[in-house]
Amino acid sequence: QQQVKQSPQSLIVQKGGISIINCAYENTAFDYFPWYQQFPGKGPALLIAIRPDVSEKKEGRFTISFNKSAKQFSLHIMDSQPGDSATYFCAASRRDSNYQLIWGAGTKLIIKP
Amino acid sequence: KAGVTQTPRYLIKTRGQQVTLSCSPISGHRSVSWYQQTPGQGLQFLFEYFSETQRNKGNFPGRFSGRQFSNSRSEMNVSTLELGDSALYLCASSLADRGNTGELFFGEGSRLTVL
Numbered sequence: 001q002q003q004v005k006q007s008p009q010s011l012i013v014q015k016g017g018i019s020i021i022n023c024a025y026e027n028t029a030f031d032y033f034p035w036y037q038q039f040p041g042k043g044p045a046l047l048i049a050i051r052p053d054v055s056e057k058k059e060g061r062f063t064i065s066f067n068k069s070a071k072q073f074s075l076h077i078m079d080s081q082p083g084d085s086a087t088y089f090c091a092a093s094r095r096d097s098n099y100q101l102i103w104g105a106g107t108k109l110i111i112k113p
Numbered sequence: 114k115a116g117v118t119q120t121p122r123y124l125i126k127t128r129g130q131q132v133t134l135s136c137s138p139i140s141g142h143r144s145v146s147w148y149q150q151t152p153g154q155g156l157q158f159l160f161e162y163f164s165e166t167q168r169n170k171g172n173f174p175g176r177f178s179g180r181q182f183s184n185s186r187s188e189m190n191v192s193t194l195e196l197g198d199s200a201l202y203l204c205a206s207s208l209a210d211r212g213n214t215g216e217l218f219f220g221e222g223s224r225l226t227v228l
Binding site: 034036041042043044045046049089093098099100101103104105106 | 117155156158161163168169203205215216217218219220221222
């Protein structure tokens with residue numbers, strides 16, 4: 001019940017296209033869902049996050065879509081650019097566990113110019 | 114504000130040896146977490162320290178240990194190294210204030226190779 005399942009494992013998208021990464025969870029007590037972005041040779045960094053009281057959050061070209069009933073959330077990258085090539089991790093956490101993150105397995109995204 | 118600093122950045126050890134990795138968190142951050150990252154295995158949580166106490170622990174053998182000092186700096190130790198311990202070890206700090214969502218700020222990692 002503590003797992004977060006992330007797909008796909010890897011993704012290749014043409015420049016200008018839409019990149020979509022999906023995550024699913026089981027524990028309905030999760031109340032915070034962040035996405036982290038990791039470039040080669042660097043540690044992950046927070047990209048965008050959402051709480052379950054909203055269905056969508058947008059920051060620039062990055063959007064999280066959240067489906068509470070399906071227990072799924074996804075990251076959409078619009079107008080994908082080569083600079084977006086990175087590994088993306090979704091995660092979930094709960095306030096009553098000090099927001100200890102449960103991580104997805106990661107998606108390696110490659111944007112082809 | 115300086116970021117999370119990890120030392121050393123690269124190291125090579127042989128099987129059976131032990132290693133100590135160091136992490137200096139962002140000033141004011143009281144929580145330090147450690148992760149192991151290997152290709153295909155994602156981010157595996159090792160442990161979290163808050164105010165010098167281990168608050169959470171992942172599913173790793175007892176060869177992996179850590180500690181946190183009064184200035185929030187942290188070290189992790191791996192004893193009796195095995196080939197499978199070769200990985201990038203990431204440290205992350207967070208404010209961990211009450212009600213804070215616990216955004217993690219990662220260092221660039223210590224890459225350990227075990228021969």
